[in-house]
Amino acid sequence: xxxxxxxxxxxxxxxxxxxxxxxxxxxxxxxxxxxxxxxxxxxxxxxxxxxxxxxxxxxxxxxxxxxxxxxxxxxxxxxxxxxxxxxxxxxxxxxxxxxxxxxxxxxxxxxxxxxxxxxxxxxxxxxxxxxxxxxxxxxxxxxxxxxxxxxxxxxxxxxxxxxxxxxxxxxxxxxxxxxxxxxxxxxxxxxxxxxxxxxxxxxxxxxxxxxxxxxxxxxxxxxxxxxxxxxxxxxxxxxxxxxxxxxxxxxxxxxxxxxxxxxxxx
Amino acid sequence: xxxxxxxxxxxxxxxxxxxxxxxxxxxxxxxxxxxxxxxxxxxxxxxxxxxxxxxxxxxxxxxxxxxxxxxxxxxxxxxxxxxxxxxxxxxxxxxxxxxxxxxxxxxxxxxxxxxxxxxxxxxxxxxxxxxxxxxxxxxxxxxxxxxxxxxxxxxxxxxxxxxxxxxxxxxxxxxxxxxxxxxxxxxxxxxxxxxxxxxxxxxxxxxxxxxxxxxxxxxxxxxxxxxxxxxxxxxxxxxxxxxxxxxxxxxxxxxxxxxxxxxxxxxxxxxxxxxxxxxxxxxxxxxxxxxxxxxxxxxxxxxxxxxxxxxxxxxxxxxxxxxxxxxxxxxxxxxxxxxxxxxxxxxxxxxxxxxxxxxxxxxxxxxxxxxxxxxxxxxxxxxxxxxxxxxxxxxxxxxxxxxxxxxxxxxxxx
Numbered sequence: 001x002x003x004x005x006x007x008x009x010x011x012x013x014x015x016x017x018x019x020x021x022x023x024x025x026x027x028x029x030x031x032x033x034x035x036x037x038x039x040x041x042x043x044x045x046x047x048x049x050x051x052x053x054x055x056x057x058x059x060x061x062x063x064x065x066x067x068x069x070x071x072x073x074x075x076x077x078x079x080x081x082x083x084x085x086x087x088x089x090x091x092x093x094x095x096x097x098x099x100x101x102x103x104x105x106x107x108x109x110x111x112x113x114x115x116x117x118x119x120x121x122x123x124x125x126x127x128x129x130x131x132x133x134x135x136x137x138x139x140x141x142x143x144x145x146x147x148x149x150x151x152x153x154x155x156x157x158x159x160x161x162x163x164x165x166x167x168x169x170x171x172x173x174x175x176x177x178x179x180x181x182x183x184x185x186x187x188x189x190x191x192x193x194x195x196x197x198x199x200x201x202x203x204x205x206x207x208x209x210x211x212x213x214x215x216x217x218x219x220x221x222x223x224x225x226x227x228x229x230x231x232x233x234x235x236x237x238x239x240x241x242x243x244x245x246x247x248x249x250x251x252x253x254x255x256x257x258x259x260x261x262x263x264x265x266x
Numbered sequence: 267x268x269x270x271x272x273x274x275x276x277x278x279x280x281x282x283x284x285x286x287x288x289x290x291x292x293x294x295x296x297x298x299x300x301x302x303x304x305x306x307x308x309x310x311x312x313x314x315x316x317x318x319x320x321x322x323x324x325x326x327x328x329x330x331x332x333x334x335x336x337x338x339x340x341x342x343x344x345x346x347x348x349x350x351x352x353x354x355x356x357x358x359x360x361x362x363x364x365x366x367x368x369x370x371x372x373x374x375x376x377x378x379x380x381x382x383x384x385x386x387x388x389x390x391x392x393x394x395x396x397x398x399x400x401x402x403x404x405x406x407x408x409x410x411x412x413x414x415x416x417x418x419x420x421x422x423x424x425x426x427x428x429x430x431x432x433x434x435x436x437x438x439x440x441x442x443x444x445x446x447x448x449x450x451x452x453x454x455x456x457x458x459x460x461x462x463x464x465x466x467x468x469x470x471x472x473x474x475x476x477x478x479x480x481x482x483x484x485x486x487x488x489x490x491x492x493x494x495x496x497x498x499x500x501x502x503x504x505x506x507x508x509x510x511x512x513x514x515x516x517x518x519x520x521x522x523x524x525x526x527x528x529x530x531x532x533x534x535x536x537x538x539x540x541x542x543x544x545x546x547x548x549x550x551x552x553x554x555x556x557x558x559x560x561x562x563x564x565x566x567x568x569x570x571x572x573x574x575x576x577x578x579x580x581x582x583x584x585x586x587x588x589x590x591x592x593x594x595x596x597x598x599x600x601x602x603x604x605x606x607x608x609x610x611x612x613x614x615x616x617x618x619x620x621x622x623x624x625x626x627x628x629x630x631x632x633x634x635x636x637x638x639x640x641x642x643x644x645x646x647x648x649x650x651x652x653x654x655x656x657x658x659x660x661x662x663x664x665x666x667x668x669x670x671x672x673x674x675x676x677x678x679x680x
Contacts, residue, residue, distance in 0.1 A: 055570040056444060056556065058451045059294055065438055077568045101292055102555040106569030128555075130298060132282065133290050153296035155458065160298060178296055179456040 004094040004122040004147045004170040007046045008205045008226060017222035017262040019044055020207055021255060022098060022231035023238070024051030024064065026071025030080045032244055033071075034087040039248040040234065041093045043255025047227070048088045049125060052081045052099035059127050061182030063232040066239060078107050082119050089120030096149065096170075098125040104137070113140040123147030123170045131167035138167065149173050152198055154190045165202035171227060172198055176210045182232050184211035192224050215261035222265025230258055278589065283472020285592035291471040293451070293558045300458045305473040307378050312480070317377070321370055325484065328402065329358050329365045333485075335492045335649075340619035341632075345639025348646040351496065352622070353489040353517060355653050362625065362654030363485055363513040364395040364466060370481035372399035375462040382406040382461040386450045388415055388443035389579030390422025391625075391654060392466030397431035407431040410449045412442035415579065422658065440573050443583050447557050467510025468587040471558030475515075475587050482516030485651065490520050493649055503528040503638055506651035507630040508601065509545065509581035511590045513653035518599060528600070531590060532634035534576035535603030545574035546603040547586040548594050556584070561591040577606040577662060578626040580654070608633040610666050613656065625654035626662060 001009070011018035021040045025033050037048045053071040057064065081097055088095035097116060104112045104126070116124065123146050129137060131150055141148045147170030152161050155178060165172050176191035177184065191208050198206050207227030212218055213236075218228045237254050241247030279285045291301060311317040325331040333354045342350040355363040375383055383405045387393030393409040400407035409426055413435040416423050426433050439445035454463040468478040486504075493501050504521055506514035508531040521527040536544035544550055551562040554569060563585035564572040574584040593599035609626060612633035617623050624632060628651065635650045642648070656663065664670050670678055 055439065056448050058448045058557075059455065061452075062438070069438070072570065102565070102571075103569035106552075106554055106565060106567070127294050128292050128558075130291060130293075130295055133292060151295045153294070153299075155296055155299040157299065160295065164295060175294075175296055178458060180452045 002122050002145065002147050002170060003089070004047065004096065007094040008171060011046055012205070012226065015266055017225055017265060018046040018207070018227040019218070019255070019259050019262045020047040020049060020227050020229040021045040021234050022049040022051055022229065023234055024053050024068050024071055025081045025084045026053055026074060026076025027067040027235070027238060028070070028244060028247065029074065030076060030084065034084045036238060036248060036251050037084065037088050038091055039252040040255045041088070041091045043252040044259025045093060045255050047094040047096060049096045049098040049229070049231070050081055050084045050088065052078065052097055052103050054100045054103055057100065059180050061180045061232060063236050063239065064181050067235045078103055078112070082115050082121070085116055085121040086119040094122040095120060096123050096125055097121060098127070101126055101129040109136045109140045113144040113146055117144035117146055121146065123149055125149040125173060127151055131164055134167065141169070151175055152194065154178055154194050158197060158201070161198050162201040165198060165204060168204060171205040171207045172202060173229070174198055174206050174208045174225070176208050179210065181210060183213035183236070187211045187217055187221060191221065195224050215257040218258045218261030219265040222262040228258065228262050278592065279472065279476055283476065285589050286595060288560050288591040288595070289472060289475055289588035290560055291558060292555045292560065293471045294455065296455050297458065300454070301471055301473065303378060304374070307374050308473055308477050311374060311377065317373065321373055324369045325366065329369065331358070331484065332488045333357050335489060335496065336622070337496070338616070338620045341616055342639065344615060345636045345648070346642065347644035348639035348642055348648050349497070350635055350639065350648050350650060351493060351501070352650050352652040353485060355485060355513065355651065356624065356628070356655035360395045360398050361657065362391050362395070363482055363516060364392050365398070366484055366516070367466070367478050367481040367512060368392070368395040368399045368464065371462065371464045372403050372405060375405060375464070376403060378462065380460055380462045382408070382457065383464050384408045384410065384450050384453050384461055385464045385466060386443065386446040387411050387466065388446070388582060389658065390415070390419040390426065391580060391658065393426050393431070393433070394422055394429070396464050396466070397426040397429035400431065401429045408453070409433050410436050410446040410453070412440070412446050413437045414441040415443065418579065444571060467512040468515045468589060469510045469557065469559060469561070469585065475559065475589055478512050479515045479519055479589060482512050483519050484516070485513065486517040486520035489517060489649055493647070497647055500524055500527050501649040502526070502642055502646040503530055504649045505530045505532065505631045505635045505638065507581060507627045507653060508533050508586060508590060509583050509627065511587035513651050515587060515589055517649070517651045518593070522598060529593070529598065530634055530638055531599055531601045532604045532630045533601055534578055534581035534630060535605040536575040536577070538605050539603050543575040544603060545576040545582050545584065547584060548590065548601040549603045553591070559588045561588045562586055577609065577666070578630065580625065580627040581630065602634065604630040604633045612636060613663065614667065622652070623656035624652055625656050626659045628653045
């Protein structure tokens with residue numbers, strides 16, 4: 001059983017949803033982002049997604065774009081992402097990498113999987129890779145024991161949800177709304193419908209992302225999902241902080257609020 | 267007009283959109299349903315006589331097809347004495363080959379019951395063509411354009427707005443074409459129920475590369491027949507500029523099955539491929555994934571997209587359509603870089619010898635024709651895609667050749 005599956009099973013055993021936090025490597029610095037990830041774990045995140053900064057983040061809204069632009073301008077690269085995965089794994093949380101596909105293909109599919117697994121990484125989320133195009137990736141992640149997380153969306157047909165869930169490991173990532181990353185005032189009932197449709201197709205845990213920013217929303221999602229994924233809200237907490245220490249305090253406090261939310265939902 | 271132009275009897279791509287290892291669909295699952303819907307609409311239209319009738323009527327009565335060919339003997343003296351024949355896409359309504367694709371996709375938009383169109387544009391030509399088609403067909407139109415480009419091409423911004431389009435400057439990333447595409451994709455995934463993304467070149471995720479090719483393929487179908495009528499034989503070579511590659515694939519495609527016809531694509535060499543300041547994705551890039559397809563692109567060792575550079579805004583894009591990647595890999599077409607200076611020299615030459623002002627994009631194909639004319643010799647016939655007219659490039663050309671009077675020059679520099 002992978003570290004990711006263990007962590008999700010432990011949350012399920014406590015009759016709660018898991019809390020999954022996203023942060024790109026390299027904001028405000030490589031070391032600073034590792035420290036922020038640790039603070040998120042201290043606050044109550046069960047799983048950390050380390051974002052690999054990419055020049056063309058087509059599915060990200062302005063908050064993540066700003067952090068990623070900064071990270072790239074300061075030289076953050078794939079090695080740093082793998083190093084941060086190691087730092088997260090050492091805390092006991094499950095470490096995932098979230099990345100667009102081209103950086104993996106360019107680094108070497110086999111090399112990336114091997115190095116991430118060696119660093120203690122549990123898996124990878126690839127938002128612009130669909131299973132239809134993933135033959136090499138499936139082989140490499142199988143070989144190195146990494147969970148590959150694929151996404152389903154409200155627009156997915158039942159047949160595509162089945163195809164995607166069958167190819168996925170760890171959990172299925174249900175995108176709550178049609179749109180890009182960023183906080184939203186309401187997450188809406190499309191997420192509940194999508195989770196229900198996905199449950200028909202798989203026994204894997206189903207985690208919901210896109211738009212969640214506070215404890216009340218986390219509780220709302222935790223009522224029907226196995227995990228709640230929060231990204232832009234953490235990044236915004238760092239962006240808005242006057243200095244690095246304040247940023248760490250802010251993400252720790254946000255994680256604590258969300259951790260309460262995922263426990264209050266059921 | 268029959269259905270031959272639009273319905274390419276082609277083995278490529280495969281049903282899932284692959285040209286060999288290139289192409290495919292590298293976009294989020296959220297967009298797959300829209301790509302499937304588009305593929306279905308396009309496949310249905312391909313065999314629907316009513317669609318062909320509508321499309322062909324617009325091409326003839328609105329865009330002004332067929333475009334003529336023009337033999338250019340005074341220009342050809344500089345090309346090793348080979349016969350040089352231009353396919354005059356510059357004479358279409360809106361001034362380039364772009365109108366063919368835009369009309370086709372705008373008709374499909376209506377067929378899908380969508381009411382809103384989004385597009386990206388670099389120099390503004392595709393944006394203007396899209397705004398034009400949307401005005402004609404009563405569709406809402408939003409054009410994303412890098413902030414750098416809205417400043418460089420202020421006249422085209424005004425042109426789009428006059429036509430009723432909303433132009434949104436994109437102020438993130440490199441603030442150019444690739445970022446405009448990213449922003450259009452963000453809009454599309456958010457508004458996909460009502461909105462069609464009218465991509466401007468034969469690139470991106472399936473079905474765009476094949477569909478755009480088929481809408482532009484009329485260029486090659488007409489030219490093949492026209493050259494046969496004029497010379498009694500097929501040309502020895504076809505030359506076209508390649509940015510994303512829509513005009514090139516449009517004129518190449520009907521000749522792919524003619525083994526005696528050499529196909530040459532000329533990429534933007536900028537300051538020279540060796541300087542790193544260029545837009546030659548095939549000559550100076552590597553295989554990767556960008557904007558939905560596996561293809562050649564300009565990228566660093568970590569897969570981050572590099573900025574492209576070209577004097578021609580229409581070629582200033584760091585990737586290329588996947589069918590070109592495949593034609594390169596199989597050796598069926600040859601791709602070479604043409605530097606800014608060589609393109610501008612060919613631009614000047616066509617103006618002075620023939621009284622035709624080409625788009626700077628098309629001037630890359632003209633420079634290429636000079637090069638291959640010298641290699642192939644005086645017995646050769648070269649068909650050149652004159653993909654667009656140069657009116658839009660007057661500012662760039664006047665600066666390059668120092669044609670402004672002193673007072674205007676000072677104002678321009680401020």
